[in-house]
Structures are given as structure tokens and as C-alpha cells.
Amino acid sequence: MSVEFTAAPLLFIGALWFLGFGLCLFITRLQHCCFQRLHHGFSQLFFALALIILILFAIAAITGCIVLFIGQGKFHRSSASTLDFVVEQANITVEELRNVSKYLTAAKEIQVDQIFLPPNIQDNIKKVTSKITAAANTLDRETEKNKDKIKHILDLVRIALIIIAAVMLLLALLGVLFSVLGMQLLTYTVVLIGWILITITFVICGLFVILHSVIGDTCVAMDEWVQNPTAHTALDDIIPCVDRATAEDTLNHSKDVTIQLVGVVNTFITNISNRNFPPNAGSLYYNQSGPLVPVLCNPYNSGRTDHNCTSGEVKFDNAAEEWRRYICKVSERGICSTVGRLTPAHYVQMMSAVNLSYALYHYGPFLVKLGDCAFVRDIFTAIIKYHCPGLRCYSKYIYIALALVSNAVMVSVIFWLFYKREKTALGVHQTPYTYIFSGSFC
Structure with a gap:
């Protein structure tokens, strides 16, 4: 039965009262009324x-x-x-x-030194951020209204x-x-x-x-x-649940960007900081020396599956402390004057990439919830x-x-x-x- 009919008895009583009592109020005056009979005895x-x-x-x-x-x-x-x-x-x-x-x-x-994200990844970032921004603005506007x-x-x-x-x-x-x-x-x-x-x-x-x-x-x-x-x-x-395809697309792109950012850092570590270049190697040489810098652990494999870190890799949460031990002091020309494989400028660039990678990795579970509608289930449960x-x-x-x-x-x-x-x-x-x-x- 429709919920509207649950109020039918009350609405009927209200209508009956209004019409019945109103009729009694304005009916033609009767000569023999019960009030008068009651008054007599x-x-x-x-x-x-x-x-x-x-x-x-x-x-x-x-x-x-x-x-x-x-x-x-x-x-x-x-x-x-x-x-x-x-x-x-x-x-x-x-x-x-x-x-x-x-x-x-x-x-x-x-960028770390002269290493950037690939152009195709940058194009994908532009596309997916446009969708995310539009979805966020729509949700915000409709919520406030x-x-x-x-x-x-x-x-x-x-x-x-x-x-x-x-x-x-x-x-x-x-x-x-x-x-x-x-x-x-x-x-x-x-x-x-x-x-x-x-x-x-x-x-x-x-x-x-x-x-x-x-x-x-x-x-x-x-x-x-x-x-x-x-x-x-x-x-x-x-x-409504977020469109599964959109949520999965956003999640996949965030994983791709995380993989590529870690790749940028590790490419610099492997090909530049951990190699001993001669002074005539141009910008690749900055007098790097000493123990090799451990690479950054990538939380995902190339197929976007989860990756378990090995003993020779540093994780997001301890990369700053670990890599700080490999920083050298630099001269006025910007090259190392002490033992070390990372200049302060390189360290800052690497940590920027790490922080962004960690942030995107941190939002992975949130994007998963968008995809399987778990966030709506949590709201309804509460x-x-x-x-x-x-x-x-x-x-x-x-x-x-x-x-x-x-x-x-x-x-x-x-x-x-x-x-x-x-x-x-x-x-x-x-x-x-x-x-x-x-x-x-x-």
C-alpha cells in the first residue's frame, strides 16, 4: 500500500469535521434542538x-x-x-x-635533474583532472543547493x-x-x-x-x-554511486602516475647519482662519490598490481631520512665538495616526487571506494x-x-x-x- 494512504483516516476525519461541523454552524435554525431539550431536564x-x-x-x-x-x-x-x-x-x-x-x-x-614524466602520461593527467574537477564542482554545487x-x-x-x-x-x-x-x-x-x-x-x-x-x-x-x-x-x-568506469579510470591513472614518478626518481638514482662520471661528462658530472643511493620502492608492478618491497629499496615513509645521509656539500659551481651522491637541490626534487607519489598512493583506497560504491554503503550504514x-x-x-x-x-x-x-x-x-x-x- 502506498504511504499516502497511511494518512487517509486522519484526512478523512479532518474533512468530515470541517464539513460536518461547518454545516452545523451555518444550518438553518432548528426549532427543536437537543440543547434546548437538555436544558429542560x-x-x-x-x-x-x-x-x-x-x-x-x-x-x-x-x-x-x-x-x-x-x-x-x-x-x-x-x-x-x-x-x-x-x-x-x-x-x-x-x-x-x-x-x-x-x-x-x-x-x-x-622533475629530477633533467628527467620528467613521459608526454603521454602528462596528457592523460590533463584529461583525468578535468573530469575529476568537473565531478567535484558538480557535487559541491548540488550539495550546497x-x-x-x-x-x-x-x-x-x-x-x-x-x-x-x-x-x-x-x-x-x-x-x-x-x-x-x-x-x-x-x-x-x-x-x-x-x-x-x-x-x-x-x-x-x-x-x-x-x-x-x-x-x-x-x-x-x-x-x-x-x-x-x-x-x-x-x-x-x-x-548515486560514482560511475564505475570513471572511478576505475581515475584509479588507474593515479597508479600510472605513481609508477612513473617512482621511475623518474629511480632513473636518476641508477643512471646519474650512482654512476661515477668523468669531469668532461657535462651536466651528468657533479663529483658524486661514496656509497650508492638505495632506490625507491615502487608500490605497484608494471601491471598496476601491488608490489612487495625488497631489502635494497627504501619506502615512502623513510626515504627522507635514508637519502639525507647521501647529501654532499656543494661548491659555488654546484658540484659536490664532500663525499656524497646527492646535491641539496637533487634531494629536494627527489622528495617532491616522493611526497606526490605517496599522496597518490594514499588516495588509492578512496578511489577504490568510489569504484565499488563502498563510500555510499558507509554513509547508509551510519x-x-x-x-x-x-x-x-x-x-x-x-x-x-x-x-x-x-x-x-x-x-x-x-x-x-x-x-x-x-x-x-x-x-x-x-x-x-x-x-x-x-x-x-x-
Whole structure:
């Protein structure tokens, strides 16, 4: 059954109340009314019972208003917390994508001595960074737009519920007061206002029943999706997975760039720093000497599979400390004046390549999550565990409180008129305003 039908009983009651009570208010004045018959024989008993009923339903209405006020505050905080969590996760994804794009772009400028990345790798970097930047900007823009819209709606709902709670509370108190004190005109005024507000409250209650059902169905759908991520659901339009081909393309290019950056460093180490060139070798000679510099461990094989480092290789995390031992002091001509195979300038260039390689390698798991949609599964799991219980609970509080308030005030309105009519003598002069109410309730 569609969730819209879950609110059908409340909406039907609201429509029946509005039409039925309105018909009684404006129906042609009847000569033999039950109010008049009650007045003839059961005044004392009716007064006592009516007063007790008025007080009981006034207490029920006040209780409902208090529950409604507390419930709306908790629902607003819970929904705002859920929204902030989703926005935060989206912002983290955007930031990570931009970081990947930034590191890839920086890799194009990396050089160690006269060794650069191959031209085809630089072209691929340009293509993939364009896609990443566009995806990040789109996600960021849509997230901000949707966040503002949802926050605006949540604020409006909160204000509406606070106003309803305050107005219905005031209405319940004034209705009892005016009817008991016999203030005919004021009693009829709050009755007319209550007639309209009760209808509105029934409608809002029905809407919250629908919202409660939607929240429950969404949480169930999230749980089903977490268990079976390949199934197509309506949630695909809420937080869609990143296109697998795009994510895999980005991951492959980041691995290629990492491989090539490590290759640039190792090419310099193997072909230049670890070789003893004669002074007439031009730029290749800078008087390098001493123990050989260990090469950098490449985290990937040529086929992009994981590579296990050997004992003669340095890893990303200890390369800076290890290579610092091979730095020589340089003369004014830029050549080594002490034993060593790396000039300070070479060391800086090598560490720039290492830092970028490590950064891209570090973002590998993030790109894998983009490809297999694990990041969406993590978001849904957190929402199911930490946010769904509160949203379901507090939305239930609200529609129960609205139902309590609307029903309590509805009965109160009827008994305001009963009580007032019994209290008023049959021959009381009636104003034009109250004429439509006189003798119209049977």
C-alpha cells in the first residue's frame, strides 16, 4: 500500500469535521434542538459532567501541546544532524577528489635533474583532472543547493509546529475560560477559530504520518541496499554511486602516475647519482662519490598490481631520512665538495616526487571506494545505525501529539458550546454575529 494512504483516516476525519461541523454552524435554525431539550431536564447533572469533561480534555490538549513542542525540537535536531552528516560526507568526498586532482596536476611539473614524466602520461593527467574537477564542482554545487533547500523546509516545519502548539494551547485555555464564565461572543469566536485550526491540525497530522512512513521505508531501503548494493532502488537518485568506469579510470591513472614518478626518481638514482662520471661528462658530472643511493620502492608492478618491497629499496615513509645521509656539500659551481651522491637541490626534487607519489598512493583506497560504491554503503550504514532511530521516533511523537491535540480540542469545542448553551438562559438576546450559532446543534 502506498504511504499516502497511511494518512487517509486522519484526512478523512479532518474533512468530515470541517464539513460536518461547518454545516452545523451555518444550518438553518432548528426549532427543536437537543440543547434546548437538555436544558429542560438535566441542567444540574449536565453542568457537572460537562465541566469535568471540559477540564479533562483541556488537560489532554495541554499535554498534547507540550509533547508536540518537545517532539518538534527533538525531530528538528535529529533531522538537522542527519542533514549535516550527509553534507559533511559529501564535502569530504569533494575535498578528496580535489586533492587527487591537485596532486595529479602537480605531478606534471615534477622533475629530477633533467628527467620528467613521459608526454603521454602528462596528457592523460590533463584529461583525468578535468573530469575529476568537473565531478567535484558538480557535487559541491548540488550539495550546497540541496542543503539550503532542506534547511529552509526544516525551519518552516519547526516554526509551523511551534505556532500550532502555542495557538492550540491558548485556544484550549481560552475556550474553557470563556465558556465557564458565560462570555457568549468570545466563546463563539474561539469555537469558530477552533473549527478551522482543528481541520488544519488533522491535515498536518496526516502529513506527518506520511513523513513517518517515508522515513521508515527509506531506512529499510537503505538497509536492503547495504545488504545488496547491486540492486537498483529509488536511493540511486538520492546518493548515486560514482560511475564505475570513471572511478576505475581515475584509479588507474593515479597508479600510472605513481609508477612513473617512482621511475623518474629511480632513473636518476641508477643512471646519474650512482654512476661515477668523468669531469668532461657535462651536466651528468657533479663529483658524486661514496656509497650508492638505495632506490625507491615502487608500490605497484608494471601491471598496476601491488608490489612487495625488497631489502635494497627504501619506502615512502623513510626515504627522507635514508637519502639525507647521501647529501654532499656543494661548491659555488654546484658540484659536490664532500663525499656524497646527492646535491641539496637533487634531494629536494627527489622528495617532491616522493611526497606526490605517496599522496597518490594514499588516495588509492578512496578511489577504490568510489569504484565499488563502498563510500555510499558507509554513509547508509551510519544513517541506519545513528540517525534512523531518532527520526522515526520523533516523527512518531509529532503525529501522536498532533492527533491528541486535534481530537482533544475537537471534543472541547463541542462541549464549549454545550456548556455555554446550558448556562445561557433560553430568552437571552442574541447578536447578529451569534445568530448563526443559535439552535444549530442537535
